[in-house]
Amino acid sequence: MTLRGKLNLPEFRVVFDGEDGKVYEGNKDLKEKIVDTLAHMAQISCEIAKGNEKKAMDIYADIVSMLYKLPMFVSYAPIAEETKVNKVNYIPTAFEYFFIYTVARHVMDITIDKNTSLEDVFKKLESFEHIDMLRSLIRSYFLSIREIYEALINTPADTRPGFNFTSLASHLQLTSLISWLLQPYSIDLSYLRVASLLHDIGKLIDPRHHVTEAINILRKLENALESGGACIKLERVKELIASHHGDYENIVQKADRLASSADRLTELVNKALDTIEYGKEVKECFNKEHEQSYDCFTNLGKEKYEKVSKDIYKFILSQVVSEEVIKNEGAKVFPFIPEKVEKGVKEIQPGRLLGYLVYIDVPGIQNFITNFSKLRDMSFASMLVDFLVTVYSFVLLDTEFSSRVKSRLPAEALLSGYGGHSYIVIRKDICNSDKCYEEIKDLFRGIKLLSNLDLKLQVSIAEFAYDNYIKNYNEVWDEIKDQFSERHLVDFDEEIYSIGLHMVCDNCGIRPASVFAKDFGEYLCKRCYEVRRLSSTRGFISKVKLTYLLPAGEVPLKITPEKSAKKIFGENYTEYAMEFIAGYKGLEDTRYVTIIKADGNRGGIIFSASVTFSDYIDKSFRLDYGVKKAFYETLTELANAEREFLKSDDDLPLTSRILSGVLYLGGDDITILAPSIIAIPFAVKFFEKATQFTGFTFKVGIVSVKPDHPIQFAFQASDELMERSKIKPERDSKNAIEYNKTSIACMVFSSTLASKSVIHSEISKYKKPNNSYLVVANDIKKVKELLELVNLYEFKDVVSLYNSENDKKEIREKLRQLEDIVSYAETNLDKSNGYLRTLAYILRKIAKSDRAYDKEILKKLVEKKEGSLKEIPLYDYYFILKTFKVGVG
Ligand SMILES: [Zn+2]
Incomplete structure (x- = not known):
């Protein structure tokens, strides 16, 4: 067996293959589950696309990317089949709406503009005719999907100490995202994304011959698709994967290299090896040819492998982390954070800009949520905040993007989203002019449903990816943080109302009442009315009814x-x-x-x-x-x-x-x-x-x-x-x-x-x-x-x-x-x-x-x-x- 372990953070511990009772190398059962799950995803895509291969492939890329977004869907148990009597689609979380949107947009019109009401956005998504089919995927494959996901986050994208802190899950997702950034206007984009998402999947089962293994998996998948009569053909995906380590650099290969920040990391790892204990020994392993190299690392033994993995990580961090982080009082409780910053490597000169990272959050979330005195309203309000920063913002950007370049934001573009904020990656060509930040911020201004809710989405933007370099989280965050100070000056507080001139809302007691809500016998402000109305089938109510x-x-x-x-x-x-x-x-x-x-x-x-x-x-x-x-x-x-x-x-x-x-x-x-x-x-x-x-x-x-x-x-x-x-x-x-x-x-x-x-x-x-x-x-x-x-x-x-x-x-x-x-x-x-x-x-x-x-x-x-x-x-x-x-x- 090949010795490989994933360096997990923040616990700063290497978990080896086989250590938590699961052995991934040579695991035939896992391989079958991967083939099965991917095949079923393809069947569903074809069914939704009514056999149209191009459409099915677009849907397939988004559904496959869900394998890497599993965290979003497991908050509750899977949902049982809807009874036919009950026609309303109850949807418990913002992320389920996200899943529905990324699929439904390929077959129905869900574009929105600044005047679209919140109710319309919800109703459009809830009216998607295949919701139960998507749920059935989660329902029947829940255990397999979980097992595959866990294998993906527990397996390092690169087995070598010093590179083993990145999981396959995040590496594959980022590779696909970068393929999209690198390849504007491509009609082959869906194939490219699927190839990127799966290019290293073979590593789970056979780290030494992962390309062969990936092709092997793809062949089995093709057979399953053929016998199931699926409309999707994977020939091009297979070719792209087969050549991703070849001599001529294709897009997948370039995206792969950028996603793993290979160039920069190699330099830093080499430097680390000159200073750390066992560095010399490990360097020899690095210099060996393919098969011998794996053997060499395996022969190091777990103890040295773990120590070297940690020492290199700490060294790299000391080269890239900011002074500010290390000086923070709380940094002392983490053994992976170095005591000193030692910047010795040359800074990379960014090349051609490919894309931006958009950070969206809702200032004053607590105020918003605690505006409501009924559980059902509060429950809906909590869900709504996530809905706005993930689903709604994504739809808004996607609508704009597709109107410009006739292409869609991939589901991978939502990098993360919870706790009232999200990160969405957008390609540079979403903008017309040099004033890209302003253009993007403008998209979020003057939105009617937000003014009804008396809520703001705050948007900050940073340059994210260049053709030679992906920014570090820290660098991105620095740029985003700088935009916070400006926004607090401009428009942070909720509007202030003159009290006494108007009748005050029965619910919040703050805003002027503008609607008499007959069903509740209360005079409500716009915000409370909107939330009360929409919470009748969502939030708490949906959770109880499912x-x-x-x-x-x-x-x-x-x-x-x-x-x-x-x-x-x-x-x-x-x-x-x-x-x-x-x-x-x-x-x-x-x-x-x-x-x-x-x-x-x-x-x-x-x-x-x-x-x-x-x-x-x-x-x-x-x-x-x-x-x-x-x-x-x-x-x-x-x-x-x-x-x-x-x-x-x-x-x-x-x-x-x-x-x-x-x-x-x-x-x-x-x-x-x-x-x-x-x-x-x-x-x-x-x-x-x-x-x-x-x-x-x-x-x-x-x-x-x-x-x-x-x-x-x-x-x-x-x-x-x-x-x-x-x-x-x-x-x-x-x-x-x-x-x-x-x-x-x-x-x-x-x-x-x-x-x-x-x-x-x-x-x-x-x-x-x-x-x-x-x-x-x-x-x-x-x-x-x-x-x-x-x-x-x-x-x-x-x-x-x-x-x-x-x-x-x-x-x-x-x-x-x-x-x-x-x-x-x-x-x-x-x-x-x-x-x-x-x-x-x-x-x-x-x-x-x-x-x-x-x-x-x-x-x-x-x-x-x-x-x-x-x-x-x-x-x-x-x-x-x-x-x-x-x-x-
Ligand atoms: Zn109110």
Whole structure:
């Protein structure tokens, strides 16, 4: 076997082929899945194009590129077939709209202009007649597509140490994008893209003879297409791939070279080899001929291979990273970031410009989302923000581009999109004049649907690709950042309204009411009216109405949240959205609902410290995929626990509610509403997995409130608590790396209104420099230990509690000790020796109690933290257990 490992970042670890239980080299099963999936994609393309080969090939290129965009589609389970009675197409995420658009545009007119209403944009996409066919692809091939994608992100595009930080997934996507940039006006573009997307696919199975292997795969694919009667011919694709290492440089080959920044990297790697340990040995391997070279690297052994991979990466970073990144306090927690910048290589003189990168974001997202007081509006608003920066912006640019050059933006051009921003690559010929930036920005000005929403899309542009060089993320970001300052001066704030002259909107209380919404009996402003109307079939509503498939044994589970909702609340269930998510079993129930809000730690530094653009894309996609996979697997675990307990597939109450309560899940940005009873164990399992899959750590804020609590304030409270939960290295810490941890902060609000300022006052009440009853930034490991101690870590135990007749009694027992300490602490809070008295009280209770559980939970409070007892997690643990208590009702 060939020794090859992918250097994963930000965890800075080499994962070798075969290490996670999957061996890719020589994997016949994987090869079959690739052929099968690609063949099925071709069948679908032909069907949608009604046998027109040119059209089918255009569609095929976009569908194949979806293999590399998988992160976008796995946030929820695959969706079961629509029932024929139900004609409305419910679509849960912005990315599903994106998928629909990239395919539908080839067979129907979805062009838009500045006056197209938001409703029309949605309706056009939802009316695409083949939506279920696209879903069936995800439905039937979900497991294969996942397996192929994971192979693609776990396999390095180049096996050699020093080059092995780029995955095949990002390399292939970028190669295709550059082929498009290099080849304007090409009628063969779709063939070129498919060839680029697949040119290195053989590397998965046979790294040493990857061209032969790719051709082999293509031949099998051709056979499958012929026997299936597909209209697509792959002869030209095969030729392009066969020659991509040939003497005459074709487009694929040139794109390949640019995408892997081969020229620049080779120079840097060579320089690194002169300075690092084992450099000489490794250099010899580099100088050997083909087969001997692979053997030479294989003979190095895993240990040296990993060390050299890391040392070279760190060296390259020291040559390309900016001073600013290294100086950042947070950089110290990452071992891959060098201590010094040592620029010794000559700068590359950019050649002919090929394309720009457009960065689109929505300033004031939080303000926009928290403008709405109903869950269904807020849920739609969260989806809408992503829809605008990815789908809508893409459609806008695509419409303009195709009117200019009669060609389409490839789906690969959407490089990434989540968290309210996106990166879209455009070719230079989208512009007429030298004032390209202005032309592009103009496209986003004066858009009617945005002014109705009182929302702005901010557009920044940077030069991205030249015929000899692709800019690094850092270089692009520098140029984009510079445009931020100008825009804040010009038009950042929302419009200011004169109050008193007009009737004010019943929903937001800020904007002038301009419409009487009959169905709701409210006077609404344009923004609130637009969102209210559109949220009737989208956002939360679509999430509740859909039927999801989750794997369980042989037959997948089918879950339709609406079924449980109707059973309890009747047809009018949307009026009880929060009560539903809280886990109500009947109208008289009193359970709380929990908002889990999380964000990755130090994402800005991690992304800025990228050595190439592919490196950035890899980090971004691994993050997005890892978070969604973690969510999906945690949810599946819960579903299986519920099914096991209830001995039924029909109605899984907790799973249904979490599926309906996903407010946002994209990249490192997460907001989920959940029944309080399951919130903490769900969050702990979810973020343990997310940390493991992505290498990122997260800060998590968890706030529980009554279902009738204004959701926008609870949202702001959880956001604030999340910010405060981040673990920071102590000053002068020698080992900052140890502080890079996932952390959880938790609070419950029963009588006071949860809001940003209340979070501040609560924290300052209990957290004082030398005698603190509240840690806030709790290491996730500690939270897990606590849950294990109270037997509420495993889902089966929580499911059993939720279904128990004695739920209230059980949880009261578990909380009794902490409640006792809290009430003692509360009366001593303001006394000068109150803290010590509370400590003494805890110790006395430990000595006196005769139940093992009581002793253990109290001992957990006074576990010494680095020899001092200046801080005990009393309120942290109290709030965590109280979250279960309010979840019981
Ligand atoms: Zn309003």
